[in-house]
Amino acid sequence: MNFRYLLFLVISFTSFAQKTDFPTAEAAAIANRIQLPVFPSYQVNVVKLGAKGDSVTNNKAFFDKAMALCKKNKGGTIIVPKGIYKVNGPIHFVSNVNLKIEKGAKIKFSDNPKDYLPLVLTSWEGTMLYNYSPLIYAYECSNIAITGEGTIDGEGGTAWKSFKAKENDGKMRSREMNHNSVPLNDRKFGEGYFLRPQLIQFFNCKNILVENIRIENSPFWCLHLLKSESITIRGISYKSLNYNNDGIDPEYAKDVLIENVNFDNGDDNVAIKAGRDHEGRANSATPSENIVIRNCNFKGLHGVVLGSEMSAGIQNVYVENCKTIGYLKRGIYIKTNADRGGFIKNIFVNNLQLDEVEDCLYITANYHGEGSGFQSDISNVYFSNISCNKATESGIVIQGFPEKKIRNISLNNIEIKSAKNALSNENAENVLMTDVFIGQRATVPSAAK
Template sequence: MNFRHLIFLLISCFSFAQNRDFPSAKVDSIVNRIQLPVFPSYQINVLKLGAKGDSLTNNKAAFDKAMALCKKNNGGTIIVPKGIYKVNGPIHFTSNVNLKIEKGAKIKFSDNPQDYLPMVLTSWEGTMLYNYSPLIYANECTNIAITGQGTIDGEGGKTWKTFKTKEEAGKNRSRDMNHSSVPVKDRKFGEGYFLRPQLIQFLNCKNILVENIRIENSPFWCLHLLKSQSITVRGVSYKSLNYNNDGIDPEYAKDVLIENVTFDNGDDNVAIKAGRDHEGRANTATPSENIVIRNCNFKGLHGVVIGSEMSAGVQNVYVENCKTVGYLKRGIYIKTNADRGGFIKNIFVRNIQLDEVEDCLYMTANYHGEGKGFQSDISNIHFSNITCNKASESGIVIQGFPDKKIKNISLTNIEIKSAKNAISNENAENVVMTDVFIGKRATIPTAAK
């Protein structure tokens, strides 16, 4: 090796060492530029519009009228006082509105699919299409919020739950339309296709706050942040255990703060996505980026997931100071496959306490062994100060491809007290481990007898 090559190698190593430190200044910059929504002083109590919190009356008309009055007044706050409010159909936001669900109040949606027609522009597992309206839906809105200490119940465990076994044909049709670039206006689903709606979806929105509410019993994903930016989700709690009940799904989302959330979900707690396959790759100008997740309690299937629909790319994700309060299958899970393309880069995770999991840290470019032709770029992934009591399967898994390796992974101060398999590391380069302990820590060597 000549002197010039040595200098280059030393600079590269120093740069990588510097770049793997948790970038607190970047986190602060993201959080500081996220704007909280502001609202006019106008307020309307749904009781004054004829709503009844008796768990029987259909209050759809009262909620629609409240939203219309806010629109007429250029925004305001809709107050939902104590009671159980049956709503047979979706709530559609307008700009500058705070839906305030007070303590002791519950919005309980119907589970009749007909109530969520006509169809609206939405997305289903990474493909844009027209489908049943999400139960709470906003499109092209600015300054919107759902606040208060009340509950939103999606009534997802009965009729909607039966859709799971019937969705395959609709799901495959949506993916075929994605792969063959069928115009979105022609992607009509709804009745007969059995694609369940999200509980809450913000599409093309800006300056969003979801604070302190409780989310229960969603038909599908709970909170979908789609093509939106400047978002704060904090103090939310969950008990939503139906099929595919992800807690929070940022997708093509930018500048997102998720903090102090208590998860209890039938699927991923946070799943960061960015479109599927051909459609996602056509939208690389709008990756999911600048996402901060901190001070959360995980419980469910997986803690924080990136993928598998991430074809437009995911970058600049910062996870810190989180812990489990119950079972997780996997703690941090990065998953993509050779159908996706795109990239996952600049992911920083620190100060995570896991109890018992199946796998602690799992990174795979070959999710389900599917696909060909579009391998993803995975690089600059950094874990530090991670503890785990037990991994019933693997402590750390890294799986790249021989011709597309996962690059620049750092693992610093990782302690997994028990694991069936310690480390599986294949097709990765520049993996740096510092103070990594899996199983019982070794002490000084024993003397010869």
């Protein structure tokens, strides 16, 4: 080995090793540049339009009328006062509107799939297609919000729940269309395909606020941030335990702040995505990026997940000051496979407190052992100041491929008090461990006897 090459290795290794502190300034810069929506002074109360919070009356027409009046007045605030408002069909946003659901108010959607026709342009597990409308849907809007201390109930536990057992044909059809680059206009789903809609979806939107509301009983993903940017999600809470009830799914999303959220989900709490396979790779100019997750309470399947649909790439994710408040299978889960391609890089996790989990920190490039030909690039992942009381399976797992190794993983001040399997580190290079304790801490060596 010549001296110049050796010097390069030392410099590269040192520059990576020095980057162990959480980049607080970078995360703050993202949060500070996100713009909150601003609304005109116009207000409309749905009750004054004829809505009844009696849990029986179908109020769809009154919510539609409120949106139309806001559009006529170039925006405003729709006030939903105390009561239970049945809405048989979707609420479609227009720009410059704040849907304010007051304390004691609940919007309860119907669970009749026919109410969510005609089809709208949306996405399903990383593939763009036409499907049932999300229950709250904003397409190409700016300056929009859902606020207040009320509840949105997706009524997802009966009719929609039954779709799960019937969705496979539709799911595989969507993936074949993705792989074969079928024109978007030919990707029609809806009736007969059993692909459940998201509860709330913001699609091609900008300057979004979701604050203090409660989300319950979603048919599918709860809050889908699709191809949107400048987003603030804060102070919301969940109780949504149906199949695939991810809490928040940023997908091709940019400049996102998620803070002070109390999760209780049947699936991932935050699942960062960026498109699936061929279609995702074709959108590599719009990765999911610049996402700050802080001061959240995790409960559900996994805390923060990156993937598995991430083919356009995920970068610049900052997770700080979060903890569990109940069961969690995995704390941080980075997952991709050889169908995906793309990259995951510049991921920072600091001050994470976990109670009992199955696996504490899990990075795998071979999720479900699927795929070939498109291995993902995973690099520059930094974990610091993480505690876990018990991992019933593994403390730390890193799984790359021999020909595509995971690179530059930093583990600094990690303590896992109990784990069935401490560490599995496979096909990774430049994994730096400083003050890592798994199981009982060793003390001074015992004297010879």
